[in-house]
Amino acid sequence: MSQNPAPAAPTLAWLSDPQVFAVGRLDPVSDHVTYPDTTKATFGAPSPWRQSLDGQWLVASAPRADKRPVGFEQPSFDRSGFAPIEVPGALQLQGHGRPQYVNTQYPWDGHDALKAGEVPEDNLVGCYVRSFTLEDAFKGKRTILTFEGVETAFYVWLNGRFVGYAEDSFTPSRFDVTDHLVEGENLLAVEVYHRSSGAWLEDQDFWRLSGIIRPVFLEAWPERHVRDIFLNTDLTDDFSQASLRLRLKLDLPAADKTRLRLSLSDPNGKVVLQDERDADAEMDFYLPVADPLLWSAEAPHLYHLTLSLLDGAGHVTEVVPQRVGFRQFELKDGVMRLNGKRIVFRGVNRHDFNPRRGRSVTLDDMLWDVQFFKQNNINAVRTSHYPNRSEFYALCDEYGLYLIDEANLETHGTWSIEKTDPDRVIPRDRDEWRPAVLDRAANMLARDKNHPSVLIWSCGNESYGGRVLADMANYFRECDPSRLVHYEGVFHDRRFDTETSDMETRMYARPQAVEEYLRSNPEKPFVSCEYMHAMGNSLGGMHFYTDLTYRYEQCQGGFIWEYIEQALYGTAADGSEQLLFGGEFGDRPTDYNFCADGLVTADRKTTPKMQEVKALYQPVRLLPDGKGVRVINDNLFVSLDAFVLRYRVLRDGEEIASGTADAKVSAGEEAYVALSLPGLSEAGEYTLQGWLEERHDRLWAKAGHEVAFGEHIWRVAKPPEAVAEPQLKLVRGDYNYGVSDGHTKAIFCRRFGGPVSLVNTAGREFLEKPPRPIFWRAPVDNDRGAKFGAIYGHWRSASLDAHQSSYTYTDRGADYRFKVPGSREEVSVSYRFQADGSIAVSAHWPGDPALPAPPLFGLMLPMPRAFDRFRYYGLGPEENYADRNKGARLGIYERSVVDNVTPYVTPQESGNRTGVRWADMFDADGNRLRIQALHAPFELGVSPYTPFQIESAPRPIDLPKPNRTIVTVLARQMGVAGDDSWGSLAHPPYLIEAGEPLTVEFSLRIS
Template identity: 55%
Template sequence: MPLKPHIDWLSDPEIFAVNRLDPVSDHIAWPSAEVAAKGEENPFRQSLSGRWAFRLARCVADRPAGFHARDFDCSGWESIDVPGYMQLQGFGENQYVNTQYPWDGIEALRPPQVPEANLVGSYLRDFTFEKRAGTGRVVLTFDGVETAFFAWLNGAFLGYSEDSFTPARFDITDLLEEGENRLAVQVFQRSSASWIEDQDFWRLTGIFRDVWLEQQPGLHLEDLFVTTDLAEDFSAAKLRLRLKLAVQGEGASIEVALSGRNGEAVVAPRRFDAAPEMDLVFDIAAPHLWSAEAPNLYDLSITLIGADGQTVEFVPERVGFRRFEIIDRVMHLNGKRIVFNGVNRHEFNPVRGRAVTYDDMLFDVRFFKRNNINAVRTSHYPNQSAFYRLCDEYGLYVIDEANLESHGSWQKDGAVEPSWVVPGDRAEWRAAVIDRARSMLERDKNHASILIWSCGNESFGGSVIFDMSNWFRDRDPSRLVHYEGIFHDRRFDGTSDMESRMYARPQDVEAWLKDDPQKPFILCEYTHAMGNSCGGMHLYTDLVDRYPQYQGGFIWDYIDQALALGDGVSDRRLGLGGDFDDRPSDYTFCTDGIVTAWRQETPKVQEVRALYQPFDITPKRDAITIRNRNLFVSSATLLLKIRLLKDGVAVFSTALDQEIAAGETATLPLELPGDLAAGEYALQASLCLRQKNAWADAGHEIAFGEHVFTVEGAPVMPEPVSLELVRGDLHLGVETPGYFALFSDVFGGMTSLKAGGIEFMHRPPRLTFWRAMTDNDRGRNHGFDHAIWQMANLHAKRGPVDFDMNGDEPVVRYRFPLPGVPVVPEVAYRVGRDGLIHVKADFPGGEGLPDLPIFGLQFTLPPAFDRFRYYGLGPEENYTDRCRGARLGIFERSVIGNLSPYSVPQECGNRMGTRFAEVTDDKGRGLRFVAEGAPFEFNALPYGTMELETAERPEHLPPVTKTVVTIAARQMGVGGDDSWGAPVHEPYRIASHQPLSLAFSVAPIG
């Protein structure tokens, strides 16, 4: 390979690493155990992160010539943060695309051609170097650079590297000087590697992970491969260490020790003569096994000792003993069938892009643990090493995914067309693809959390990826290999050890599981979490107990990829694809997370946490049955908390000790207070942490169950009130001791409801047949298929009005002919002697109509009524296909706080099973709505349906001028199998040929 850099390397897929050192494990070497224990900066390592001099060129021809010379004058250059991205610091433009290539329609290219429009960032860093005594070699490491770069040190060419997400290491020993040095790096936005880095993310450029150099002693541990071979009955293990050492001179030795989780010696220090390659095996009795439930880690200590008996280098490593394998076509961890309650995770921060911080990673890991997520797929590239260490420590199962995706080369607008797919069967791409596998595995191989190597994502199939999978198996038989793309190219079905699918409907998954499958099955992406989504997720998780080969899935995805437009404190606006004038763009498809870009929980988390909970809790009035779904740990660390609510108010609570072994079910007797008064009761049982741990406080709820029952009793009849009626030419006025109501012939409803001098009716109530479309609605062309209901919502006409004054209580009936709809719904108001206005809305049903999105009434109140309290399912929003995580209770919220933090405004804030709701001002004055017969669905928002539907971003919503209360008989589910065509499942749709009725009362309060 020539040592003189050449720009043509950018377009040559066979040149991807020049002068780059072989990848090695990510262990950390220290001068001694004492230095390592201090937790201070590592004397062997010198960070080169910080402010660098920087110059942007818009194309390759304009890049600064000779900038890498040591005496180059960069005094007029700007500066940039490393780690960081060029575009996010004002150099170049942000662009988001999903499956397509970012240059599509701009330049006509085919692999491996490189676009003319190719940003080039030239970086300079001056630093001082002081050589330590005993240093044998100095290595410079770039932990991550997108997408290709050349590097020089003190004017001499160092090397070239592609693969954005694994380290590039260079030997700089002979080029370093004592004192001042200059490092020059030129980063290119596009290269041949861009064809296989077509992930669903923002296309960013720069040195986005740390840069550092390491002074390695002459006696140095270069590589470590730890494996744990467990006995068949798991009663013993062999700890195997395969080491590569740099050894200068004779007489050096290596000392190995292993201590347990409480510091006890498991392997007493043993010394061996040092050699360039060593293979050491230690017998371990009764090891504590590692799992996500019990992440038992042992402390391995490797000390390199010079001929003089002095410590030269100390390497600590954490070791987890576990075995992962397929038994009878089912994946097993430590002999137990495993289920992945997983999520896909992009590295992302709204300010820093993929240059995430340690705090970001720590937040994510703790969030996963608190919300019963036990597995992560690193979509779609290797993450920072620190993330895997956290997964080891906290306990998460990881699919580690290679940096490979070529989606745009074989799929166009959903159609599979692989005529020029890369890598496919193309020999010229084989070495680069295998290199990416090798770089990931060699760095990450010692992490107990990693159970599966993944051959990348959405790159079709072919022999090259098949060869990649076999390379994984040959190098590391202790793990399995994953690749979803075999679904598209069955020629190489052996590429993946498991059948992996994306967004298959639950019915299709079940059909596959019933057809004598020969592999275990996972959904590497499912329940697409774009906007108000994750409906019907339980249809997948319900498969876990019915089919052993169904072993879970990974939600797409964890975090919205939206970029900050403001400071994130006073201005938390976010930009999505297209908001930066980026074209082509896939617009809002960058926001598919269960948390926002600011890591704020969305209501979807409530459902995820419940469906992933590790215990099934079934309360009854005399007992509570608990099934421990864990594989390895009992429930002993948890306290069973019990509450009894009467009509939403707690009337009894207790706590019980219990201990249920992993995989076991137990029924605990329960004694509730006797002589319960008449009313509706909710018996709620929760398993909560007894003590604070690393990821949650004491009392944190792990699992929940509820039983609702009614104690019958004679209803309490209120004293009748007087009614004074005034029938005018166009109105009926009714005066009661508590309020005045006015019903209009002309405007088709209750135009006034006054009490205490306050007018509650900003506008008369209106029938509603339409909800603000969700992202999923838009993706399945819901508007096109159901537009008749939007027209009905907007343009219902007042029909005949019937004033029934003959009885004891006046009744006003309104009929509303609808455009294009051959049925006429009716709304009736009855002013009762009980002091309430009883409202009944009826939809008679009609043939030949599309399903109804919603049927109910909307009340428009003045904006002062800006808070609500309700008795129903909560505390977060819930829908008919996303309510398993909700519970019955009385909950309160502000109206503006009910606007869920979705990146695009849409339907949100719904509450199922509402018995009553109160919408009030700051003095407690307002309206109380009470269900009559069946509970209703309730919502209160500061915007109307069309305001939500037409606003593209939250900041586009108008100033608040009202409160819109929706009382609905039913609303369809939100769906979520995918966001580009999947319908809401049939049980959660509203068939328009069936009649619907809504009955409730309303009256002022306060």
Template identity: 55%
Template sequence: MSSQPNIAWLADPQVFAVNRLDPVSDHIAWPSAEAASRGTDNPLRQSLSGRWAFSLADNVDARPEGFHARDFDVSGWDAIEVPGYMQLQGFGKNQYVNTQYPWEGREALRPPEVARDNLVGSYIRDFTFTSIPGTGRVVLTFDGVETAFFVWLNGVFVGYGEDSFTPSRFDVTGLIADGENRLAVQVFQRSSASWIEDQDFWRLTGIFRDVWLEKQPALHLEDLFVTTDLSDDFTAAKLKLAMKIAFADPGVRVEVALSDRDGNWVVAPQNFAAAEDMEPVFDVASPDLWSAEAPNLYDLAITLRNADGTTAEFIAERVGFRRFEIVDRVMHLNGRRIVFNGVNRHEFNPVRGRAVTYEDMLFDVRFFKRNNINAVRTSHYPNQSAFYRLCDEYGLYVIDEANLESHGSWQKDNKIEPSWVVPGDRPDWRDCVLDRGRSMLERDKNHASILIWSCGNESFGGRVIYDMSNWLRARDPSRLVHYEGVFHDRRYDGTSDMESRMYARPGDVEAWLKDDPQKPFILCEYTHAMGNSCGGMHLYTDLADKYPHYQGGFIWDYIDQALALGDGKGDRRLGLGGDFDDRPSDYTFCTDGIVTAWREETPKVQEVRALYQPFAISPAREAVTIRNRNLFVSSAALSLGIRLLKDGVAVFSTTMEPEIAAGETATVPFDLPGDLAPGEYAVQASLCLKAKTLWAEAGHEVAFGEHVFQVEGDVAASAPVALKPIRGDLHLGVETPDYSALFSEIFGGMTSLRADGIEFMRRPPRLTFWRAMTDNDRGRNHGFDCAVWQAANLYYKRGPVVVDAEGDEPSVRYRFTLPGLAVEPEVTYRVGRDGRIHVTAGFPGAEGLSNLPIFGLQFTMAPAFDRFRYYGLGPEENYADRCRGARLGIDERSVAGNLTPYSVPQECGNRTGTRFAEVMDENGRGLRFAAEGKPFEFNALPYGTMELETAERPEELPPVTKTVVTIAARQMGVGGDDSWGAPVHDPYNIPSNEPLSLAFSVVPIGLKGNS
């Protein structure tokens, strides 16, 4: 036990914990069962969170010396909130980097050297302590401190800790006194630990989790390890408890009981004489098994009684009976093959950073459940204990990941260069790395939700991580061990019990699955959700039904890591990497979430929810086939709703309650109305909750399916409309009873569409060949590869014009020439006797050119036309490769609300399968665009393509001066295998050598009875 701190410890990887107690389980001790039932104000625990005195030093040499003395004057110091981060409270600079180390280019370092640029935060907390009778020991716990820290109590050195994301516990029994006490902490931004905490996140510093004191009775449960040993037929179990107990007096006893959710005894109270190490075993008949589908938990009650029979301590734990194992190279939970429909989750809040609140955690867990996400990987560090308790209770499978990442030591600019890997095979790093695995396991071992221990993330391979994996297996054979990095270093392939990959393309995954796989396969990170992304995700999820060794994946990631620039209330601006003058920086790469930093759902969730749904629903005209993908639960808690839409409008509905067992498929018949009028119909089937649950209200939709069919028949034709063509030298004008139109030979299109004194054309419609690049487009150098189409979009010119003013339906055909390209698209406007303007656009195709981003027409309207109504796929934005979650219907919203709040403006708001779209003002006046033949893709935004393309942040977008309506024959998919090179998959690209055609009509509505 060291009595004096040594600043040299910061640079020594073999010194990572001084005077720190051994890690133990995260069980909570109460003075009695009654106190535990109340659940608040635990007399055995005293929080030291709150406002602390604080002083910031720019480097180690400038830190205040002697500040830990009892009489040190802190009257001139600042104040800081604990838990919290220095940088987010105005002390130091925010910095975001991904793989590179934060000192890259500032200092030439190699491990374990520590950067000179090393913020030091000095904290003081004065508090009052009152002991309680029978206290045997007082333990001071720091649940999380980034990155290294020294602690003093009442002027006496207590200890030193690293590993930011697991508790550091110190025995302060002989240092604390009744009455006033002073706790002093010095937190260092950098240490040797920084080399193995190179996660893709904001580099923040401080005491960011709770600090608390535990008054441990003389009779105390120090550690608890609960395991459940299930029989091979899963009808019986043995509950095994490994307990370490501290006591001084003879005659003390331990009472153990287990009850079910209704309070019935499963194991009646049993009494034992206390021993330092106890391993009682209890038989449990017919246990209700735990899974994410049915998170059955039992209440374990452990009472420690003094020799006189009084309660010294009461511990309440939730126990889930389950078995997780590999059978025939496939992972099984409770005897059945499991598929992880997962997501990676950083602890994050835009105001508090990784100092998340219980409310944040609760929101996240409920969000996962509502959106059919059944699994979470704690990327890339252990989370707060409360999160695992929520996962136990709500039902989520967890990969618990050790705090280890050294990405910048072996990968530079996406190239593998492992010349100086840490930890690699370096023996001087072995103990600190194994300690991180040990600290994680020992704290979290009693959570049923945790199925897999992970050795960390993106730290290459080597002997050290292999040793960690073996230690994890030896300590806890009931779980599997994960580590993706063996893909880069096959010398220690046994480090991981499963083959784990990141961002492997679907074809590569399938090739591996076909090649006699010797391990189960997961994608620990996939479908990179940066900006407008998650296209082609179904190419992964479809593999689950084809290959038993494919067992799912974890989306990267859940939440955008963007920091609040304002108060988060009236001012919702967000800052990304580089916005804080942080250099080096990886800029916008911190925003890869399916929700925004404010936890707003993005349209990507619509696709995730559908692809992860636990029932495959396939309606037809007279029946719906439902396959229950669940492993353990039937559809009994759900009702089946059938809805029939005609041309987007509901005309019939019915509800049924079929019960389909787990793993079974059933076809449920239903009767639609007999005589259906001609039109397009959609049968929509939904499985919805019958009753409210912990995570959703009654009526919440769990799964959905749709079938579209056509009823043919004659549709009454409207009376012909009188047309008056007016041929000028440079224009063709056409007057109808409801509107007038003007087509210009000079400007190459319809320059006017006027009715009741309202002009609907701000500018002539323009051909569009370019979309505002998405993050994925930028990452794959789409701008470089497809620059000809941006030039074509901006600079094409009018060619020959053919005007037919003499025919029954006047028309104008325009041909256009594209800069440097031997291709001439055409646009034709024809004013029909049906009163509509019929528009066709044709792209003839051209050889030798890159794929076409989009082909269509853009209409510019006044900003008063600020809302739209459409009949197509929705309700959220969707694209050719991200429309499995969309459904047919009529939806309406504002033009401004169609601008998805991606952290960097980009292409957004598209709707595929559009039959008609109406863009209107507040009085319902506007234009109706209707597909002729096949549906088109539709968008309406308050900005043009180049305004979105050039703005780096939403607040850089200009004031709204227009509404831009896009009617497209096709737009390429958004892609999303990764955001740094993966192309859009071939079926969702637009080969430029193939012809494209677009046909639709446009007509004013809302004027003089028009409809």
């Protein structure tokens, strides 16, 4: 065991010296836990040899080092001015300083002109203290103090004596404090600094926080101690036999013999291997395992290894329980393979995040995340952009998730400028940064190396390229050839391309660029380490990426950015508690709402985007036709025996038949399952829907949980019917034209461009104002990043300023034409009473090739607020768009108008539905307006707000109190896009072309 000697007098100069990052810190080791005997040694159980120091501490903070309480670490210091604080937790979220969100820029940019490694004078420092009494189980043993994570640099004293110093915020720092302890009460003091040279290596896209953010504990080491474990599983070519390799580092007494005993049990508890041998300080040996059950995300089989150390008399002195996953991950013929099978990552990028605690996540947070991933067909996580809490890896082992484990390294602000200056980039080829960078690699590998879920080591994120990163990659390979190495930054600096990354990995490459690479006969497989920027109403066109994984063997999936929005609870301008984004804490510089780009909200509520993700990530493809279902099992290792195939038949949205079937399809195979369906000859629209459900309870879901879905839609034609002329009462006034069929009465106005009244026999008014042509939507985040206003701004004014140019009354209704500013073309809207009491509406835009295409076209119908619910037959249940409806399904759905507004952090277009056949707007008294598609389905938007109200509100609390219902019936709306949020619009199939004529036709019927 090595430990850098701790000088008697620490110095603040260490903070700005990149070559000082660990003083008095022990070498990193695996994250195993030791126990005194086998009765207590259960994996994950609390150990009597660990004493938690979490809970309430005392703290005093200062905005800069020269204002801190010097000498606070001494037992005699007067700490009456110190305040309570929870550990783990961030200083800034407990009343000390304020959180700051920046993305690529360094947080001090514009305040201080610093050279790489220097720290600003304004540098929040937190001076922590707590007392403890060592538990009896520690007596006579060495005592190790462990901090699992402290941002970003800290000094430690025990009973007034200096212990050590460390950086690297997201891996453990361990100190031997045996000689610093006293009988009775001990005083632990920690001085934490927000900025250090280490902060230059931690320029991640996240809130800049500091403090003791992860657990703190004491650990007892007996005389005979398993200090480090390194497990590897080697498999034969046919995967029928395995060798378990153990590399151990032990602390042993010199004067007495020690024996090592081990026992390995399979996932069912059967002992499959036992061994006992003399122990040495360093051991490296193999043990055979026959017919191993292999670990994968689909079938996460875990063996249980128990290591015991025995003294010369044969007494057990220490026990270590350890999980083992037998699996082999390799790059073969240019393709990544797990246990011999080509793997596809259906992944997300994940930060440790809690909206009240920042990166101090709880065990419940981590468990919720893992179960959520499994429930939504996510099989992989990239730990962006630092090692996550150790317990998260254990959950991934148990539940089955593949991990890219990413080193705590990002230096984005040193190179992401208008023109990269190589002299500014760190670490690049700079020798003074190499030790700190390699130390971060060593810390991560040492802690996480025994987790089967970790398939790939990552050299960090967005740190350009260079020799130092290549050295890190080679370090990973030398220490652990059983895994591959990932690094995206070589895309910017190809000098050490193949040396640094085993795969071609890019961020936000459009699918056309990905396909171009895949068609170039590449040596490396392709992974999108970040794609589908999930900011606001996004993820349009995701299927273009997932489609490539089925067409190209070397396209091996990707990781959506990102999983969870990083918004923090705080006090809004109106005094209420809200989730706030960058800048709303007074933090400058900031990147504002760019932290809100997740699939789930900061408080872990699912967004409608997950409907698409779950569908496109499903591991089984179900392709129904009119007689059965084609089942393609894309799982690599598991058959579908554990699932039930359920199906139902809908006619015009109503269920008329249902049933179950077995789909016992082996991994990688497909089969056609014929279904016994009733005669389906009656006229109408039919839908055959099939879905796979879990047959039994799983760790992450109950029996009945849906895993995969597919549907087929067809029509049985209805014979044409004779159309009668309606019997109408007509009243021609000077300004208004009344038309009534005895049930519905409409008043058309020549001044206001449409019907000003639509009432039933009871006098209930259904219109607040006349319907108006609409070309504009409230921009989504992707629109704003793509200069939506500059490109399409004309259509905003066109929607506001289009005016009636002519009108014509007919014997059954009225026609209107609207002049569109800046165009020679006009919108025509017609209304015609039909024999069935409905009013046929047709709105037509002929297109104008002289103008850019509009974002959308249709009619906006303002209705009274009382019509506060709607029911529709179309695609749902969640909002969907032309480029994001692969996960939607045809059905009849209902919800309130208010709930149809998705609460994105920044108000924007939301709540749209595609493929709508009909929609009912109704009030509490049962009054109903049916909007029926006439020739083709329409798109439907329902909201309490106009698009202009939405786009003018910076935050949801700025939206006005709902006082109307806005129904938008659209011929088409452009997609929401999602390739990125800083320049990419929707793909061409989901844009409206310049000059394209657009027509929407529907009927209005009161009941």
